[in-house]
Amino acid sequence: MKYKLGDFVRFVDEKMEGFVTRIIDDQMIGVTGEDEFEIPVLASKVTTVHGYEPAGSKNAVADDKPMQIGEFEKKGIYIGIIADAKANSVVHFYLVNNTSFQLLAALTTEKQQAFKGEFAEAIAPKSTAKIYSAQLADLQLWPRFILNVIYNTKQNIEPPAPLIINEKFKAKDFSTSKKPIPLLKEPGWMIRLDEPEMVIDAQKLKESFFKSPEEKTVLDKPTSEVDLHIEKLRDDYQFLQSSEILNIQLAHFHKTLDAGIVHQLSDMVFIHGAGNGTLRHELQKVLSKHPKVQTFMDARKEKFGYGATKVILK
Structure with missing residues (x-):
């Protein structure tokens, strides 16, 4: 192919x-x-059709000037996952080498005991390489990744032990917000492969066991209009099941409603969309029994149609 x-x-x-x-x-x-x-x-x-290149498809050019020992970066290897700039249903996997080492990397995928070599190249310091592409909708069908990385440098520096990553990605790996990925300069999901050594702060650990009972969660004042569309709440909504989406929307509704009551707002508008009416029904079921809700109604139809509910608070 x-x-x-x-x-x-x-x-x-x-x-x-x-x-x-x-x-x-x-x-x-x-x-x-x-x-x-x-x-x-x-x-x-x-x-x-030649001439189109996905975002981040060009490797960063390595700096030719001699690197001082004090500037040598030993940590910073990531898997960066970004959506294709034109075909949003496709994501590209990049190995991001933000270290001063040259990396010798090889990726093999495994699916139902069938193994396939996908990528094998040397990746220069401070550069990236696309190692795999996949369909977002097929997340549950993605193969297991077997990634081997060997460090190399001509400088008088001891290389770390080789990295061996054996992982099958799951939806929870994409539950965090997108962030700019080093070198690619594109927003996406980033998974660090060379986690820095964990240092336990004994004092902070002790403090975590003895928190003052007066410490309370501070609820920020919400806006008067709260948008519950899932794409406004999560960057990874493409990976979520319908039941997960509904739970996230309801959790945000409860949180912002409580915050509105704490800050003594007189009214709030929850934008839930028309859709199949499931979210609207769940919201109104809660509102009809809430002791701090005076009444609720469809919000301005000329602006929201039947896609929003206005809540009058006591």
Whole structure:
């Protein structure tokens, strides 16, 4: 298969083009166009359109100037995962080498006892390399990653022991917010492979067992309009099941409602969207029994339609 996820292709027999968003088998691929519909097509019926490169696809250029021993970075190896700039249903995995070592890296994937070598290259100091691509929707089907990394330098510095990572990614690995990934300068999920040694602070450990009972959680004052759409609450919403999404939305609703009551707001608007009405029903079930709620109603229909509920607090 000469095509990879994220490749930009054009149909040979039709006036269509799009991005490869699925590798179906050795002959078939899935191509998604501007209408966001994925079309199965024979790989022989499309051709690569040159000139498009996914975000972060170029390795950072290593600095040629001699590095002083005091500047030598021994830590900073990550897996960076970013969405394709054009085909959002595809994510790319990068090995990020933010150290001063040259890395000799090899990635093998395993799925149902079938092993496949995916990547094997030397990665220069302060640079990145794309090692794998995958479909977001297929998270549960992603293979197990077996990554071996060996450190190398010509300087008089002892290299650390090789890294051996044997991991199958899960949805919880993407539960944190996106953050800028070193060298790639693109927002995404970052997993550190060379965790710094843990140093236990005995004093802080002791303090954690003897917290003053007067210490209370401070609730920040919420805005009068609270958006409960899942994409406003979590960056990893593509990986979540419907039940998980509902629980997250309800938890945020309870938290902001409590904060509004603490800060004595007179009213609040919760934007839940129209959808199938499940979230709206759950909110109104809570509001109908809440002792601090005077009444509730559909918020301004000219602005929200039936997608928001206004709450009048006591």
